[in-house]
Amino acid sequence: xxxxxxxxxVPIAITLLANAVGAALLASVRDExxxxxxxxxxxxxxxxxxxxxxxxxxxxxLLPMGTxxxxxxxxxxxxxxxxxAGVAAGTGVFMAGILFGPAYAQRGLADGEVARLTNWTFxxxxxxxxxxxxxxxxxxxxRPERGLxxxxxxxxxxTDVPETAAIAxxxxxxxxxxxxxxxxxxxxxxxxxxxxxxxxxxIWFVTLLAALMTLLIPLMNxxxxxxxxxxxxxxxxxxxxxxxxxxxxxxxxxxxxxxDYGGWGYRAGFDGSWGWVSSNGEALRIERPGxxxxxxxxxxxxxxxxxxxxxxxxxxx
Amino acid sequence: xxxxxxPALPTPIFxxxxxxxxxxxAQGSLRPGDRLPAAKGLGESLGINIHTVLHAYQALRDxxxxxxxxxxxAVVLEAPTADPRVFVDAVTAEAERRGIxxxxxxxxxxERLA
Numbered sequence: 001x002x003x004x005x006x007x008x009x010v011p012i013a014i015t016l017l018a019n020a021v022g023a024a025l026l027a028s029v030r031d032e033x034x035x036x037x038x039x040x041x042x043x044x045x046x047x048x049x050x051x052x053x054x055x056x057x058x059x060x061x062l063l064p065m066g067t068x069x070x071x072x073x074x075x076x077x078x079x080x081x082x083x084x085a086g087v088a089a090g091t092g093v094f095m096a097g098i099l100f101g102p103a104y105a106q107r108g109l110a111d112g113e114v115a116r117l118t119n120w121t122f123x124x125x126x127x128x129x130x131x132x133x134x135x136x137x138x139x140x141x142x143r144p145e146r147g148l149x150x151x152x153x154x155x156x157x158x159t160d161v162p163e164t165a166a167i168a169x170x171x172x173x174x175x176x177x178x179x180x181x182x183x184x185x186x187x188x189x190x191x192x193x194x195x196x197x198x199x200x201x202x203i204w205f206v207t208l209l210a211a212l213m214t215l216l217i218p219l220m221n222x223x224x225x226x227x228x229x230x231x232x233x234x235x236x237x238x239x240x241x242x243x244x245x246x247x248x249x250x251x252x253x254x255x256x257x258x259x260d261y262g263g264w265g266y267r268a269g270f271d272g273s274w275g276w277v278s279s280n281g282e283a284l285r286i287e288r289p290g291x292x293x294x295x296x297x298x299x300x301x302x303x304x305x306x307x308x309x310x311x312x313x314x315x316x317x
Numbered sequence: 318x319x320x321x322x323x324p325a326l327p328t329p330i331f332x333x334x335x336x337x338x339x340x341x342x343a344q345g346s347l348r349p350g351d352r353l354p355a356a357k358g359l360g361e362s363l364g365i366n367i368h369t370v371l372h373a374y375q376a377l378r379d380x381x382x383x384x385x386x387x388x389x390x391a392v393v394l395e396a397p398t399a400d401p402r403v404f405v406d407a408v409t410a411e412a413e414r415r416g417i418x419x420x421x422x423x424x425x426x427x428e429r430l431a
Contacts, residue, residue, distance in 0.1 A: 165323040168362040170354045227362035303319050
């Protein structure tokens with residue numbers, strides 16, 4: 001079985017397992033559940049949607065599988081199986097938790113109408129989903145051999161500097177005002193909705209979610225550094241160097257965020273690359289043998305590529 | 318922006334750093350509000366002492382190209398664009414980097430403007 005097939009099957013298997021655990025737990029307390037089980041709540045925390053035990057079971061199986069299978073297949077199609085396997089597995093666990101958990105919590109209730117929504121309903125499926133997603137992504141990610149970069153192509157851009165000169169390039173992702181405004185609007189809308197929920201029903205989870213979303217803003221202004229150590233994209237003080245020995249060449253390319261990456265941010269591209277893509281236009285494409293190319297949308301991509309290739313030529317025999 | 322320093326040149330390293338910034342501002346690759354790299358990070362990138370970088374930043378601050386803000390670092394100001402010395406400095410620094418004698422540069426400029 002190839003690794004690619006495995007990255008599609010693993011999240012499906014994990015979701016099936018999560019569903020099986022949820023269904024088994026729910027079935028074990030069937031006699032203690034109300035006839036009409038609450039499955040939906042309004043912003044005030046009052047139950048306003050109900051289903052039978054069979055209905056909850058059907059939803060618990062169909063919704064996660066209906067979501068996870070397309071994600072896993074998409075990962076196969078765009079050659080980003082490991083990354084999307086993590087997303088799919090984490091989402092599957094989250095959905096199983098959010099669908100079976102509230103029903104399980106209603107054991108002992110005579111009537112589903114009195115079932116209340118709590119923060120715990122969201123917190124544990126989210127935490128567990130994120131943990132499983134990260135674990136699956138880390139286990140399934142490819143581990144390319146280091147130092148496989150080929151000789152610098154003769155047509156690579158270079159900068160004209162003496163051998164005695166030290167060179168470097170620094171900058172940030174090209175800002176996209178429209179994207180930043182859109183993100184801020186989404187955060188504010190989520191926060192407003194969350195505050196209403198908190199006041200009316202005591203649910204603070206959505207407000208917490210809005211607060212965490214603000215961490216996305218610095219990602220859109222990530223720093224890009226190129227020097228004798230290699231290339232690093234960093235945000236919030238975090239980032240990893242890709243050494244020059246792992247880079248074949250830097251080239252200038254054009255990016256359409258939506259068409260090539262399905263959106264903005266740190267994203268998997270439809271061509272198998274990984275991109276820090278903040279706005280349409282010129283970008284630096286860093287070719288790395290044995291692993292995905294890295295694309296960063298920056299102004300001055302030609303200058304950055306020339307500096308990178310000059311540094312590579314100094315270390316490449 | 319591109320950073321170039323050459324220890325083989327007679328120009329002090331801090332001045333070469335400062336000239337990189339002036340050139341970037343003149344070319345438009347640095348705009349008002351842009352942040353320069355942290356002194357420690359830039360020093361590590363180029364293999365020079367952090368104090369050399371700070372000396373360059375302080376020189377640029379004194380020339381009002383940047384301001385140094387606690388917590389934000391070095392931020393580019395509105396360039397003194399009316400000052401033609403910005404461009405002269407950039408051209409002479411580039412000529413020096415490429416090993417073009419200033420006499421040659423002056424001759425070429427006169428021919429161009431004739």
